[in-house]
Amino acid sequence: MSQNHPSILIADEMHTSLFRMLDEAGFSYTYQPKITRAELINQLSSFDGLIIRSKTTVDNELLSxxxxxxxxxxxxxxxxxxxxxxxxxxxxxxxxxGEGNRDAVAEHVVGMLLALLANILKADREVRQGIWDREGNRGYELGSLTVGLIGYGNNGRATARRLSGFGCRVLAYDKFLTNYGDTFAEEASMEQLMAEADVLSLHVPLTDETRMMVNNTFIAQVARPFYLVNIARGEIVSLSALVRGLESGKIRGCCLDVLENEKLAKLTVDQQASFDYLRQSDRVILSPHVAGWTHESYVRINEVLVRQLVPLKT
Structure with missing residues (x-):
């Protein structure tokens, strides 16, 4: 790596604020947001660094x-x-x-939960149709519930901070942390979350261990009917198990910013059946993987990236 001008290939669409930041930090870079995998493999040998979003898979073949x-x-x-x-x-x-979009994710979690608990989307649709049903849209208060956070990293902590303002009890489980309880959440075991939570919110990465973690067995182990929030990765939750949970009443409602398969035109037969159920249900709130996708986070992510790049210049 050259000492003064490390060369970086930017292989995904990025907010333009990144380029000014890289210029100021003394990096040279090539911006190719439309680059194909074959072109990337052909060109990558010339570069010290690679910046990606979610288009590019970095595997052994690419690295070779x-x-x-x-x-x-x-x-x-x-x-x-x-x-x-x-x-x-x-x-x-x-x-x-991760810290670049944690505030955006946390606000999205709270927004989705409030909309679900207060029937805001359902009530809005009905009023537009001339239906004035007050009793049918009676909601629940977030402050009366116990929220269990699975994962207490950047997003989990930011979410707990915002939930604390509503007065609800917040429990947090994180397999990789110790002594992490704080002002906003109590440290808890997974067993305690399963036993006491009214809401379970996922804040873990997608790994071999977490893939399809929320399945029929997981749902059955939760002690009481609960609300599920997934703003993490879609493949953590089995959609077919989720639908069964909603049908049985074990899952009271869910907020999904991510799906098991987000290519809606390429769903399997089973995925399509599950998605058709979810999209017609008043107990489900959906958004298109935008929890961390605010105007502010787009810039903040670049700031966090460049801050970590600077020590690598030498």
């Missing part, structure tokens, strides 16, 4: 064509598109911008 690659920056939180074992073997530094 990148002998000079020293770092990979992910403009977002999840690292599931990067083979972390392969990058570690090659000594490639991998970092992400």
């Amino acid at each position: 064509h990148a002998p000079n690659l020293r770092f990979i920056g992910r403009a977002g939180a999840g690292l599931d598109l990067i083979d972390l074992e392969a990058t570690e073997q090659r000594g490639i530094h991998v970092f992400h911008a």
Whole structure:
């Protein structure tokens, strides 16, 4: 890597604020948001660094064509598109911008939960149709519920901070942390979350362990009917199990910013059946993977990325 001007290939669409930040920090870069995988493989040997969003999969094949690659920056939180074992073997530094969109994600969680508990979307649709049904839209107060957060990293902590203002009890479980209870959430075991939570909100990355974690068995283990929130990764929740939970009443409602398969034109037969159920249900609130996708977070993610890049210049 050249000491003054590390060269970076930016392989995904990025907010233009990144370029000014890289210029000021003394990096040279090539911006190719439309680059194909074949072109990326062909060009990557020339670069010290790679910046991606969610289009680019970094696997062994790609890395075998990148002998000079020293770092990979992910403009977002999840690292599931990067083979972390392969990058570690090659000594490639991998970092992400999880703190860049944590506030956006936390606000989205609270917004979806409030809309679900107060029947806001259902009531809005009905009033527009001339239906004035007060009793049918009687809601529940967030402050009366116990919220269980599964995962207490950037997004979990930011969510707990916002939930605390509503007066609800917040429990947090994180397999990889110890002594992490704070002003906003009580440290808890998964068993305690299962036993006491009225709302379960997912704030974990997609790994082999968390893939399809919320399945029939998981839902059955929760002690009481509960609300489910998933703003993490769609593949953590089995849609067919979710539908069964909604049908049985074990799941009172759900907020989904992500889906098991987000290519809605390419759903399997089973996924289509589950999606058709979810989209017609008044107990489901959907959004298109935008929880961390605010105007502010788009810039903040770049700030977090460049801050981590600067020490790699030498």
